[in-house]
Amino acid sequence: MNRDSNRDGATLSEDAKQSDALPGPDEQVSERSLHHIVIVGHVDHGKSSLIGRLLHDTNSLPPGKVEELEQISARRGMEIEWSFVLDAFQAERDQAVTIDTTQIWFKTALRDYVIIDAPGHREFLKNMVSGAASADAAVMVVDAEEGVREQSRRHAYLLHLLGVRQIAVVVNKMDLVDFSQARFDEVSGQITDYLRSIGAEPLVIVPISARGGDNIASRSERTPWYDGPTVISALDGFHGHPGIGAQPLRLPIQDVYKFDARRILAGRIESGSLTVGDTLLFSPSNKTARIRSIEAWSAGDLPQTASAGESVGITLDEQLFVERGELVSHVEKPPKLSTVFNARLFWLGHQPLKVGARYKLKLLTQEAEVTVKAIERIIDTQTLENAEGDLVERNAVAEVTLHSRKVLSLDDYGDLPRTGRFVLIEDYDTVGGGVISMEGLPDQRQAITVKSTNVISVEHRLAAEARASRNGHYGGVLWFTGLSGAGKSTLAMEVEQRLFAKGYHVYVLDGDNVRRGLNANLGFSPEDRTENIRRVGEAAALFADSGIICITAFISPYRVDRDRARASAPGRFHEIYIEADVETCEQRDPKGLYKKARAGEISQFTGISAPYEPPESADLVVDTSNHSVAESVEHIIRYIEKAFTLKKSDG
Amino acid sequence: MDRLDELEAQSVYILREAYNRIEPLAMLWSLGKDSNVMLWLARKAFFGHVPFPVMHVDTGKKFKEMYAFRERYAAEWNLDFLREECPPIDAVDASLPPAARSAARKTEGLRQAIAKYQLKAVIAGIRRDEQATRAKERVFSPRDETGQWDFRDQPPEFWDQYKTDFPPGAHIRIHPLLHWTELDIWLYTRREGIPIVPLYLAKDGKRYRSLGDQDITNPVESDAATIDDIIAELQTTNTAERAGRAMDHEREDAFERLRATGYM
Numbered sequence: 001m002n003r004d005s006n007r008d009g010a011t012l013s014e015d016a017k018q019s020d021a022l023p024g025p026d027e028q029v030s031e032r033s034l035h036h037i038v039i040v041g042h043v044d045h046g047k048s049s050l051i052g053r054l055l056h057d058t059n060s061l062p063p064g065k066v067e068e069l070e071q072i073s074a075r076r077g078m079e080i081e082w083s084f085v086l087d088a089f090q091a092e093r094d095q096a097v098t099i100d101t102t103q104i105w106f107k108t109a110l111r112d113y114v115i116i117d118a119p120g121h122r123e124f125l126k127n128m129v130s131g132a133a134s135a136d137a138a139v140m141v142v143d144a145e146e147g148v149r150e151q152s153r154r155h156a157y158l159l160h161l162l163g164v165r166q167i168a169v170v171v172n173k174m175d176l177v178d179f180s181q182a183r184f185d186e187v188s189g190q191i192t193d194y195l196r197s198i199g200a201e202p203l204v205i206v207p208i209s210a211r212g213g214d215n216i217a218s219r220s221e222r223t224p225w226y227d228g229p230t231v232i233s234a235l236d237g238f239h240g241h242p243g244i245g246a247q248p249l250r251l252p253i254q255d256v257y258k259f260d261a262r263r264i265l266a267g268r269i270e271s272g273s274l275t276v277g278d279t280l281l282f283s284p285s286n287k288t289a290r291i292r293s294i295e296a297w298s299a300g301d302l303p304q305t306a307s308a309g310e311s312v313g314i315t316l317d318e319q320l321f322v323e324r325g326e327l328v329s330h331v332e333k334p335p336k337l338s339t340v341f342n343a344r345l346f347w348l349g350h351q352p353l354k355v356g357a358r359y360k361l362k363l364l365t366q367e368a369e370v371t372v373k374a375i376e377r378i379i380d381t382q383t384l385e386n387a388e389g390d391l392v393e394r395n396a397v398a399e400v401t402l403h404s405r406k407v408l409s410l411d412d413y414g415d416l417p418r419t420g421r422f423v424l425i426e427d428y429d430t431v432g433g434g435v436i437s438m439e440g441l442p443d444q445r446q447a448i449t450v451k452s453t454n455v456i457s458v459e460h461r462l463a464a465e466a467r468a469s470r471n472g473h474y475g476g477v478l479w480f481t482g483l484s485g486a487g488k489s490t491l492a493m494e495v496e497q498r499l500f501a502k503g504y505h506v507y508v509l510d511g512d513n514v515r516r517g518l519n520a521n522l523g524f525s526p527e528d529r530t531e532n533i534r535r536v537g538e539a540a541a542l543f544a545d546s547g548i549i550c551i552t553a554f555i556s557p558y559r560v561d562r563d564r565a566r567a568s569a570p571g572r573f574h575e576i577y578i579e580a581d582v583e584t585c586e587q588r589d590p591k592g593l594y595k596k597a598r599a600g601e602i603s604q605f606t607g608i609s610a611p612y613e614p615p616e617s618a619d620l621v622v623d624t625s626n627h628s629v630a631e632s633v634e635h636i637i638r639y640i641e642k643a644f645t646l647k648k649s650d651g
Numbered sequence: 652m653d654r655l656d657e658l659e660a661q662s663v664y665i666l667r668e669a670y671n672r673i674e675p676l677a678m679l680w681s682l683g684k685d686s687n688v689m690l691w692l693a694r695k696a697f698f699g700h701v702p703f704p705v706m707h708v709d710t711g712k713k714f715k716e717m718y719a720f721r722e723r724y725a726a727e728w729n730l731d732f733l734r735e736e737c738p739p740i741d742a743v744d745a746s747l748p749p750a751a752r753s754a755a756r757k758t759e760g761l762r763q764a765i766a767k768y769q770l771k772a773v774i775a776g777i778r779r780d781e782q783a784t785r786a787k788e789r790v791f792s793p794r795d796e797t798g799q800w801d802f803r804d805q806p807p808e809f810w811d812q813y814k815t816d817f818p819p820g821a822h823i824r825i826h827p828l829l830h831w832t833e834l835d836i837w838l839y840t841r842r843e844g845i846p847i848v849p850l851y852l853a854k855d856g857k858r859y860r861s862l863g864d865q866d867i868t869n870p871v872e873s874d875a876a877t878i879d880d881i882i883a884e885l886q887t888t889n890t891a892e893r894a895g896r897a898m899d900h901e902r903e904d905a906f907e908r909l910r911a912t913g914y915m
């Protein structure tokens with residue numbers, strides 16, 4: 001989460017609010033803020049010991065606990081072992097390994113803390129993730145002797161991926177290196193270098209000995225060369241909750257209640273705020289309605305406004321059919337709509353993630369089946385080197401392209417973290433989590449609203465029937481869709497020629513003639529590509545209106561784009577799927593594009609690194625992998641003659 | 652939002668997820684301070700209605716004040732109330748220490764109730780700060796067909812995406828108060844004016860900090876006669892909340908064993 005970007009403004013306003021209210025003696029207690037701290041680090045670098053020591057040094061252990069610890073430690077033949085405070089399970093004590101995320105509370109003079117102890121063992125990554133994802137800040141423990149190790153790097157990387165931006169580093173077991181400043185500087189350098197390489201920055205690096213209590217709550221005399229904060233003052237130096245109230249409104253609908261006469265839409269505001277009377281946009285249904293009321297029980301007057309973090313219930317001024325999964329925003333700053341997105345994900349599944357595999361995605365309250373379209377790169381969290389591969393193994397991080405059957409409402413993680421992340425489910429288990437990037441992909445929500453409002457549709461005096469009767473055939477759109485190299489243009493030109501010879505009025509729209517004029521101002525950005533298709537759809541519809549058979553030859557990979565084109569020419573739109581598998585197309589590669597895509601010169605290339613959504617119910621499927629051009633043309637001509645020719649009774 | 656607002660919003664979110672994703676379910680009402688807060692939160696979440704049964708697994712050995720409290724508020728709050736009896740003590744594993752055996756009896760009562768109503772889930776008011784073993788819990792915590800809790804292989808839980816997909820026969824415990832502390836409970840009880848069983852308030856220098864069966868729950872030394880006093884007391888004490896609950900102290904791993912077999 002990009003918590004830093006909004007923190008400053010929000011903290012200011014929170015402070016302002018607090019100073020306005022005069023806190024009575026009662027309020028003071030609940031105003032103590034609560035911070036979630038995650039402790040991470042390589043196995044045996046001393047995370048649990050640090051926590052035990054923190055509890056002890058802040059007087060947070062119950063009476064008798066120290067004696068109990070001494071007894072338990074003695075029974076196992078060791079000196080007092082602070083980590084036993086946390087390792088509550090018998091099994092853990094015997095194995096001396098922290099099994100699961102444990103949460104434990106302590107207080108400083110300034111505020112309250114919940115410590116989440118994240119286990120260091122590699123196979124326990126899922127527990128580490130469960131702990132770290134809810135943390136406001138992290139403390140990373142590095143062993144002074146061993147220095148930065150595999151888990152240190154992996155945890156730092158995951159913290160960053162999970163959105164934890166405040167990281168303090170403690171170099172532990174300084175007693176084992178005789179409190180050597182040189183060794184401390186060396187280890188500090190290692191961890192700083194690594195953190196910087198992933199775009200993170202340690203807020204502070206503290207030399208400590210958890211066992212001896214050095215620089216935990218008070219300054220150690222054994223590190224006279226160190227003049228930074230102790231661990232406690234470093235924690236107190238962390239910022240509070242980042243403000244999410246100033247961001248655009250996002251309210252995922254969790255449920256719709258009809259317990260009484262009210263129809264209440266319930267959900268938690270993830271970011272932004274809303275006020276009674278606001279016009280809300282529901283995505284992906286694209287409906288709008290105004291807030292009639294914000295409902296509440298046992299709260300006196302109903303609230304007029306609500307903001308991020310609140311679990312609310314609202315009623316609308318009209319009865320919209322909306323259900324769980326819709327994402328509410330204001331009209332001005334809507335989420336993106338897409339059936340495809342890129343993601344950086346961490347994989348927890350026992351089975352590796354595979355290209356072509358299907359998973360259940362959960363994004364806020366939305367659920368959808370997704371297919372892995374491509375694995376762009378697998379990231380080694382130690383070296384940050386990228387590798388190629390078809391499989392993402394358990395505990396690995398990768399960049400992938402996912403494709404959903406239904407349209408999802410989402411945000412770029414960089415813009416709005418809480419609505420830009422998701423988990424994947426396989427069978428019954430959560431097998432991965434990821435953050436979304438929409439870079440290079442179009443927002444599939446297009447402004448289909450008419451921008452100029454003074455357009456009055458002119459009634460044509462010529463009926464379509466009259467045009468058809470003069471031409472001897474109906475007008476219409478033949479929308480060729482398929483992969484690059486499937487044969488769309490070749491077939492379109494052949495068919496045009498054949499139809500013309502037969503006396504049909506026919507015209508082909510393709511990249512060449514459209515991009516030279518009508519779409520000369522469009523480039524190849526995702527938005528421009530979508531707009532390109534939109535204009536082609538509209539132009540083709542006009543041709544069809546005028547009685548001409550208009551053939552379009554564009555890849556048009558997204559179903560939603562084609563559906564929009566269909567909606568522009570209702571009843572006269574014929575979707576022709578020019579079908580050929582990627583291998584065949586790549587072999588043909590008439591324009592050398594596949595080669596470039598494979599070489600990485602073209603990004604987001606359909607079929608290679610971007611999805612192609614085949615038509616679900618094409619009017620005609622032309623299989624060019626197994627049929628010659630002549631056969632295919634024949635196939636299409638037969639279809640056209642049947643669909644477009646005037647029937648006797650029509651005349 | 653202050654801390655109590657945040658806690659409330661999170662719990663309401665969890666309760667709404669539970670109600671939407673899992674059916675049939677019931678809420679466990681032990682009549683203690685935590686489950687009263689939980690019930691209150693349910694009324695907030697569902698705008699005054701509690702849309703699922705509220706169940707008391709009754710050992711028959713609770714304090715009379717608790718039973719009086721139950722009768723009054725089950726009616727006053729218009730609850731879909733279920734009282735389920737526990738089996739006799741003879742039916743419970745005799746190798747457990749006496750108090751733990753008593754607690755195990757309640758577990759058996761719960762197991763029978765779950766079977767009787769074919770419940771996919773029960774909502775329980777446990778908190779992480781109560782006991783180290785509970786600290787390891789998940790908000791949506793699966794149990795296998797026999798009710799066992801596999802604490803070694805718990806599902807990942809992050810970004811408020813809870814486990815809501817289960818193989819047939821699995822059962823789930825939902826913990827909407829997991830992130831609350833004992834002090835939070837009292838602060839919220841005071842703020843909201845939530846009724847409590849009077850045993851929590853000191854009489855003759857003693858009060859109950861945690862309410863279990865009459866024969867295995869002991870009062871603690873205290874002069875806290877009001878909720879304000881309790882809050883002041885909690886801010887200075889380091890004594891464990893469940894110090895008065897005998898079953899926690901009989902053996903190093905007694906509580907862990909209880910939990911693994913299905914105790915809350």
